[in-house]
Each structure stands twice: as C-alpha cells, then as structure tokens.
Amino acid sequence: MYKYLDHINTPQDIKKLNIQELNVLSNEIRKFLVKSVSKTGGHLAPNLGVVELTLALHYVFQSPKDKLIWDVGHQSYVHKIITGRKDKFHTLRQFNGISGFPKKSESIHDIFDTGHSSTSISTGLGLALARDIKKEDNHVISIIGDGALTGGMAFEALNHLGHVKTNMIVILNDNEMSISKNVGSISNYLFDIRTNKAYKKIKDEFEHITSYIPKIGKTFYRTAGKVKDTVKYFMIPGALFEEMGIKYFGPIDGHNLDELINVLKSIKKLEGPVLVHVVTKKGKGYRFAEEHPDKYHGVSPFRVDKGITESQSISYSNTAGNKLLELAKKDDRVIAITAAMPSGTGLSEFKEAYPERFFDVGIAEGHAVTFAAGLAANGLRPYFAVYSTFLQRSYDQIIHDMCIQNLPVTLLIDRAGLVGDDGETHHGVFDLSYLSSMPNIKVMAPKDKKELEKMIEYSLKVDSPVAIRYPRGEAIVLESEDSNLDIEKWEILSKGENIAILAIGAMVQKALAAKEILLNKGINITVVNGRCLKPLDHEGLDDIIKSHKCIFTVEDNVLSGGFGSQINLYLNSVGFKGSITNIGLPDKFIEHGKVDILYDKYGLSSEKIAQKIIEEIQ
Numbered sequence: 001m002y003k004y005l006d007h008i009n010t011p012q013d014i015k016k017l018n019i020q021e022l023n024v025l026s027n028e029i030r031k032f033l034v035k036s037v038s039k040t041g042g043h044l045a046p047n048l049g050v051v052e053l054t055l056a057l058h059y060v061f062q063s064p065k066d067k068l069i070w071d072v073g074h075q076s077y078v079h080k081i082i083t084g085r086k087d088k089f090h091t092l093r094q095f096n097g098i099s100g101f102p103k104k105s106e107s108i109h110d111i112f113d114t115g116h117s118s119t120s121i122s123t124g125l126g127l128a129l130a131r132d133i134k135k136e137d138n139h140v141i142s143i144i145g146d147g148a149l150t151g152g153m154a155f156e157a158l159n160h161l162g163h164v165k166t167n168m169i170v171i172l173n174d175n176e177m178s179i180s181k182n183v184g185s186i187s188n189y190l191f192d193i194r195t196n197k198a199y200k201k202i203k204d205e206f207e208h209i210t211s212y213i214p215k216i217g218k219t220f221y222r223t224a225g226k227v228k229d230t231v232k233y234f235m236i237p238g239a240l241f242e243e244m245g246i247k248y249f250g251p252i253d254g255h256n257l258d259e260l261i262n263v264l265k266s267i268k269k270l271e272g273p274v275l276v277h278v279v280t281k282k283g284k285g286y287r288f289a290e291e292h293p294d295k296y297h298g299v300s301p302f303r304v305d306k307g308i309t310e311s312q313s314i315s316y317s318n319t320a321g322n323k324l325l326e327l328a329k330k331d332d333r334v335i336a337i338t339a340a341m342p343s344g345t346g347l348s349e350f351k352e353a354y355p356e357r358f359f360d361v362g363i364a365e366g367h368a369v370t371f372a373a374g375l376a377a378n379g380l381r382p383y384f385a386v387y388s389t390f391l392q393r394s395y396d397q398i399i400h401d402m403c404i405q406n407l408p409v410t411l412l413i414d415r416a417g418l419v420g421d422d423g424e425t426h427h428g429v430f431d432l433s434y435l436s437s438m439p440n441i442k443v444m445a446p447k448d449k450k451e452l453e454k455m456i457e458y459s460l461k462v463d464s465p466v467a468i469r470y471p472r473g474e475a476i477v478l479e480s481e482d483s484n485l486d487i488e489k490w491e492i493l494s495k496g497e498n499i500a501i502l503a504i505g506a507m508v509q510k511a512l513a514a515k516e517i518l519l520n521k522g523i524n525i526t527v528v529n530g531r532c533l534k535p536l537d538h539e540g541l542d543d544i545i546k547s548h549k550c551i552f553t554v555e556d557n558v559l560s561g562g563f564g565s566q567i568n569l570y571l572n573s574v575g576f577k578g579s580i581t582n583i584g585l586p587d588k589f590i591e592h593g594k595v596d597i598l599y600d601k602y603g604l605s606s607e608k609i610a611q612k613i614i615e616e617i618q
C-alpha cells in the first residue's frame with residue numbers, strides 16, 4: 001500500500017532512507033494521517049504540520065536514548081506512527097485504544113505524559129539536569145509550538161535554562177497559530193523575525209563598514225562595537241533568546257528535510273542551550289486544513305473528499321457566548337476573556353461584536369484570572385470562559401486574587417465533567433471539589449440550556465465571585481416548571497416516596513432517566529436538581545430529609561470533596577439518621593473513550609444509577 005511507510009516500524013528504519021525517500025515518506029504519512037483521523041477524529045492540522053520535523057528529529061537523534069518531549073502532545077501522531085504504533089493508529093482516542101497524547105505506558109519513546117500546554121521546557125530541563133547529575137550522556141529536545149510559548153511556564157523555564165546553561169535543545173515550531181490565530185507580543189516578535197527581509201541586507205552593509213574600523217582607531221572601534229550591540233537588538237533574529245543565554249538558530253523552513261537535518265546535525269554538536277526556530281504550515285498537505293487550520297485543529301470524524309461538516313446544534317459553549325453577548329449589549333461593564341480558546345468557549349461572536357471588551361490572553365489561565373480580578377477591582381464585570389481542566393492552572397489565583405478580595409469575576413467553566421476522547425488530562429472532574437472549598441465564591445451547575453442562561457444573568461446581579469460549570473457538547477432543554485425564582489434554591493423535579501436522588505448539572509438528566517427505569521419497576525423516587533452547590537440550600541435539604549430516608553447524590557466530579565461530600569457534611573451536622581449513598585467518580589484518573597462508555601463504566605449512566613439504587617434499597 002505505502003512504499004516506505006509499510007516498512008517503518010522503529011525510528012531506526014527512518015535512518016536507512018535518503019532525503020528523496022524521506023520526502024516520499026512524508027507524503028505517505030500525510031495520506032495515512034488524513035485517512036485515519038477522518039475515521040477516528042483527532043488533532044489533524046497540528047500533525048500535518050510537523051511531518052518533516054518529526055522525521056528529521058528521529059533521523060538525527062537516537063530515541064529513546066535522546067529524549068523527545070512534545071509540548072501539549074497533540075502533535076505527537078507522526079512520532080507515534082514511526083515508533084511502532086502505526087498498526088494501532090485506527091484505535092486513536094477510542095476506548096481501550098491508543099491515546100491522542102504521549103503516554104509513557106504506551107511506548108518507551110514517550111518520555112513524559114502531556115496534554116496541557118507549556119510544560120515541555122521545564123520537563124526537558126529537569127531531564128537534562130538529572131542527566132548531568134547522574135553523568136549520563138544524551139540529548140534532550142523539547143518541541144514547543146508558538147501557541148504554547150505564550151504560556152508563562154515556558155518563560156519561567158527559559159529563564160532557568162539560560163541561567164544554568166546546560167546542554168538542551170528547544171525546537172520552536174512556529175506556524176503562527178495557537179488553536180486560533182496566535183496572539184501577543186511574543187507572537188509579533190516571531191512574526192518580525194520571520195518576515196525581516198531587510199535584516200540580511202542591513203547586516204551585510206553594517207559588517208562591511210565595521211570591517212574598516214580597526215584601521216581608523218581603537219576608540220572608534222569600541223564605540224562601534226557598542227553600536228553594533230545596540231543594533232543587534234533590532235537586527236539579529238532571536239536576540240531576545242540570545243540575551244537570555246540561549247543560542248538562537250533560524251528561522252528554518254520546517255518542510256525542507258535537507259535544511260532541517262543539516263541544522264539539527266550541526267546544533268547537536270554545540271554546548272549549552274540552543275533554540276531552533278522552525279517555521280511550518282499548520283494543516284500542510286490537506287487543502288481544507290491548510291485553508292482553515294483553526295477548524296482542523298481538532299476534528300470529529302469527517303469525509304476526506306468533503307471535509308468537516310460543522311454541527312448545527314447549539315452547544316453549552318455557544319449558549320454561554322450568546323448570553324454574554326446579550327448582557328454586553330445592555331451593560332458596558334461586561335468583559336469576555338479567553339485563554340487562547342475563543343471558538344471552543346463560544347466567544348467568537350463576542351469578539352467580533354465587542355473587540356474592545358474582548359481579551360485573548362494566550363495560553364495563560366493563571367494570568368487570565370488575576371487580570372479579570374484587576375478589571376473587577378476597577379468596576380468592570382469580567383467573565384473568564386475556560387475549560388474546566390485548564391482552570392486547574394489558576395487554583396491559587398482564584399483564591400488569592402478573586403475570592404479573598406470577594407471580587408465579582410465570573411468563571412464560565414466549560415467542558416466540566418467527562419470530556420471523552422481527550423482522556424485523563426482533559427476531563428474536568430475536580431472543579432466542584434476545589435471551588436466549593438473556597439470562601440466567598442458561588443458554585444453552580446445548570447441542568448440544561450435555560451438554566452445556564454439564567455445563571456449567567458444571575459451572576460451579573462451579585463457582587464461576589466461566581467463559578468458556573470457545564471459540560472462539553474449539545475445543550476439540552478429539559479421540561480420543567482421552575483416555580484422557584486431563586487437560582488440558589490434547589491428544584492424538585494419529580495416527587496416520589498422515601499428515596500431521593502440529588503443530582504447536579506449534567507447528572508440531572510441521568511437521574512430523571514433513572515427515575516423512569518425505577519418507576520417501571522414500581523419504585524417511585526424523588527429527583528432534585530441540586531443546581532447550586534455553594535451556598536448549599538440548607539432549607540431545601542432540611543425539607544427533603546423530613547420525608548426521605550434514602551438519599552442518593554450523583555455528580556460527574558470526583559467523589560472526594562465534591563457535591564456528595566458537601567451534602568454528607570451537612571447531613572452529618574444535622575444528625576441525619578437515614579442512609580446516604582454518593583455516586584460519582586472514583587479516586588483515579590479516568591481514561592479516554594466516548595463519554596457514554598465512560599458514564600456506564602463509572603456508574604453514571606441512568607441504568608447504572610437505577611441499578612445502584614435497587615442494590616442499596618434491597
């Protein structure tokens with residue numbers, strides 16, 4: 001089928017090919033990627049952009065002795081394909097299949113597990129300094145994208161690297177894209193480097209003039225040296241990195257295997273830290289992805305000849321974005337913030353409508369929270385829309401900058417609960433636990449679309465931090481006549497006898513379906529929408545325990561510290577004598593796979609909830 005790819009099983013096989021053959025192999029890998037990812041879904045455009053770069057790295061270095069660390073890791077598919085996982089590639093991101101990110105458990109060539117951004121230089125530096133201490137001999141290579149370089153941690157690591165000056169290589173894969181167009185002053189700086197055509201001409205002229213200087217006199221020579229240093233800041237590509245103590249090489253064409261291999265071979269011999277600036281095209285080789293690298297960053301299954309079809313359904317993300325836009329029209333204090341995910345969080349239209357009140361801060365979730373707190377401290381009403389898993393980066397900022405000062409920042413926490421295919425690094429299953437332990441913040445989760453809208457409206461009326469968490473995907477609308485106008489009060493959705501399920505967020509729908517299953521078996525239970533976790537609706541709970549002796553709590557969060565834990569604490573404090581059973585996620589990292597498969601495996605499907613209730617009451 002494939003002339004070269006069929007014979008590539010280990011990185012050693014790459015080394016047997018010449019440049020011409022490697023170029024043919026690159027084309028074959030692109031075909032393979034498009035065909036395979038069109039069936040499984042996955043991060044297509046980032047991988048199409050790094051085919052030659054990955055081959056060149058494996059050609060020049062000796063993996064796994066030399067350590068390749070992929071930042072975020074969403075662009076490690078080519079690396080996976082040539083390190084023995086080509087035959088399993090059709091299982092990518094499927095339950096029990098290979099992961100969409102590097103996993104040490106999968107291969108000796110995967111050095112470090114990733115999924116979150118901007119960690120590769122810190123990891124690499126740790127590996128390199130451990131190597132030095134243990135007197136080992138290998139190369140450490142961190143491959144970081146221009147988007148990931150907007151994350152503060154990357155700069156903390158460069159700061160450290162330039163100081164300790166150990167042997168380490170940083171490959172900066174610059175495709176001008178984060179998920180959307182990359183933003184920020186560093187991104188502008190890289191753009192200037194890439195496009196500085198005048199640089200070479202001016203540099204040549206300057207060197208020509210200064211070559212006469214020794215004949216003129218020492219003083220002038222010294223002065224000219226200083227001028228040259230100053231000019232360097234403006235003229236020499238990568239001066240920023242050079243000044244940090246890191247040798248800069250580039251920009252290099254990341255699709256030219258000859259050039260890539262030659263440069264990598266040369267820098268391999270150098271002492272000290274080196275940064276190689278490689279310019280690539282995201283989506284290269286597949287027309288649709290080249291034209292819309294943002295839309296092809298991560299894709300669901302699609303037809304290769306037609307490209308992706310965009311979903312027509314309204315997601316929770318779009319619901320939140322639309323509601324925010326509506327509020328912004330009426331209230332000019334409303335500000336929207338994203339950390340490099342404007343479209344994923346439903347803010348694209350807000351960005352178009354109110355560019356002056358929209359901020360993309362780059363992959364900088366910690367900064368986003370403190371920045372929002374600053375805006376709130378000066379009277380504005382910032383909304384930070386962020387995936388639950390990435391908000392973990394802001395734990396201290398939420399406490400120190402939002403909650404202690406009781407500032408009215410609202411966190412719109414998208415992708416809460418199980419997210420599916422991205423797996424353990426991306427599930428948003430800790431937020432209820434860590435947020436509900438913080439004073440001053442209100443923590444909510446809507447059962448459906450209408451309730452999300454209501455919560456966002458409510459957040460604008462209160463003068464304190466608010467966190468609203470909602471799941472990935474289509475926004476459902478549940479039938480309910482909510483007589484309760486107070487969103488902090490719980491809602492009784494169905495009245496039964498003696499047994500009550502208290503559910504939160506996406507689990508309310510599961511609880512209602514479990515109730516139907518039980519009704520068919522002659523068991524009539526109460527279902528409560530526990531939409532506000534903090535403050536906890538004590539009055540509502542008091543009423544429920546008056547008439548129910550068996551309480552079940554259901555949440556798509558870890559059991560430890562979450563919805564059920566908070567209810568247990570309260571029921572203990574009032575001396576509840578009945579039984580309480582908590583249903584939620586266990587104390588382990590949850591693997592990847594379709595959400596419904598995972599719900600079922602971890603007891604959160606309606607069938608499993610009903611089954612658990614039957615077991616407990618028998």
Ligand SMILES: Cc1ncc(C[n+]2csc(CCOP(=O)(O)OP(=O)(O)O)c2C)c(N)n1
Pocket residue numbers: 046049072074075115116117144145146147148149173175177178179282297339340341363365390393
């Ligand atoms: C902490 C964190 N925030 C956000 C994300 C979501 N995310 C994944 S890839 C990506 C863009 C990365 O851009 P870049 O590093 O340039 O890689 P490219 O896809 O362009 O190759 C973002 C924002 C993440 N993985 N981790």
Ligand SMILES: CC(=O)[C@@H](O)[C@H](O)COP(=O)(O)O
Pocket residue numbers: 072074115179297298344415419422472
């Ligand atoms: C690699 C990464 O972190 C993102 O690309 C993430 O996979 C996006 O997830 P969604 O598909 O839910 O937007």
Ligand SMILES: [Mg+2]
Pocket residue numbers: 145146147148173174175176177178
């Ligand atoms: Mg990029």
